[in-house]
Amino acid sequence: MFGFTSLKPLLNPLLALRPTTFHAIWPSFPIAAMNPSSRFYAAKKKESKGGKKVPSPTQDNRSDFRPPEFDVTKMQSKMRICVDHLKQTLSTQITIGRANPALLDNVMVKVMVKKGSSSNSRSSSSGVSKGVPLSEIAQISTKDAHTLMVVLNDEDHIRFAEKSIRDANLGLNPLRLDGNTLKVTVPNSHTQKQRMYAEHREAMMKSISRLAQQHRNQIRDFRAHAKRDLKKLKIGFDEVRRREEKIQYETDMFMKEIDVLVESKKKEVSP
Numbered sequence: 001m002f003g004f005t006s007l008k009p010l011l012n013p014l015l016a017l018r019p020t021t022f023h024a025i026w027p028s029f030p031i032a033a034m035n036p037s038s039r040f041y042a043a044k045k046k047e048s049k050g051g052k053k054v055p056s057p058t059q060d061n062r063s064d065f066r067p068p069e070f071d072v073t074k075m076q077s078k079m080r081i082c083v084d085h086l087k088q089t090l091s092t093q094i095t096i097g098r099a100n101p102a103l104l105d106n107v108m109v110k111v112m113v114k115k116g117s118s119s120n121s122r123s124s125s126s127g128v129s130k131g132v133p134l135s136e137i138a139q140i141s142t143k144d145a146h147t148l149m150v151v152l153n154d155e156d157h158i159r160f161a162e163k164s165i166r167d168a169n170l171g172l173n174p175l176r177l178d179g180n181t182l183k184v185t186v187p188n189s190h191t192q193k194q195r196m197y198a199e200h201r202e203a204m205m206k207s208i209s210r211l212a213q214q215h216r217n218q219i220r221d222f223r224a225h226a227k228r229d230l231k232k233l234k235i236g237f238d239e240v241r242r243r244e245e246k247i248q249y250e251t252d253m254f255m256k257e258i259d260v261l262v263e264s265k266k267k268e269v270s271p
Helices: 004-015 019-025 072-093 155-166 189-195 198-231 237-269
Strands: 108-113 128-133 138-144 147-152 181-185
Touching: 072 198, 072 237, 108 155, 147 155, 155 181, 198 237
Parallel strands: none
Antiparallel strands: 108 128, 138 147, 147 181
């Protein structure tokens, strides 16, 4: 039987035909032999059981991606906690007619400093008095709603502290209990406001404004964080605008609450 090589000269006219045409004339002839340079590829891998394709390890599974949720109630909760904290701070730290250690913050005590000694980095020559804050030479605590306890670190300072509190124009009259302890009774609101000196009242006003500004900044931070979360969502422009308006509305409401708290507290402190 003749091989293909020996028959090739005789078949050259037929080999010039297109492979499909040649196959129609001679169906049993191996078409691959007409092009020795032909390459054979492995068959594709079969699908896994159930008809699902097995994803490539490097393939990014985009179908599992979900945009982050945006919930305005989360921002509302943070703002509510912020405003409630301001309300509690104003009612406990800045009080008129109630015992509060901060009431004695501006009381300066003139103590005698011996030669070569120092009192909290304040040195002086012998026989000269030096004014130091009461809170630096004593422990001040609240006994009840109308009583402060002042415990001096040095018994030698008690008479100076007693005089300084009495002369501070706060309407306070300290009572000496023992060698280093003073009992300070806080009078009612009306009496104390009438006798509170201008410097202390101004300091309380500044404290109210400072606390209010700190909490306003926190509200603005919560608003900015909510807007950043909103921008991460794949939603339309109109929907973004609608939610931004909701964020701003809630922010304005909490800001108004802060304003009301501040104005109320300033009226309470004012004479």
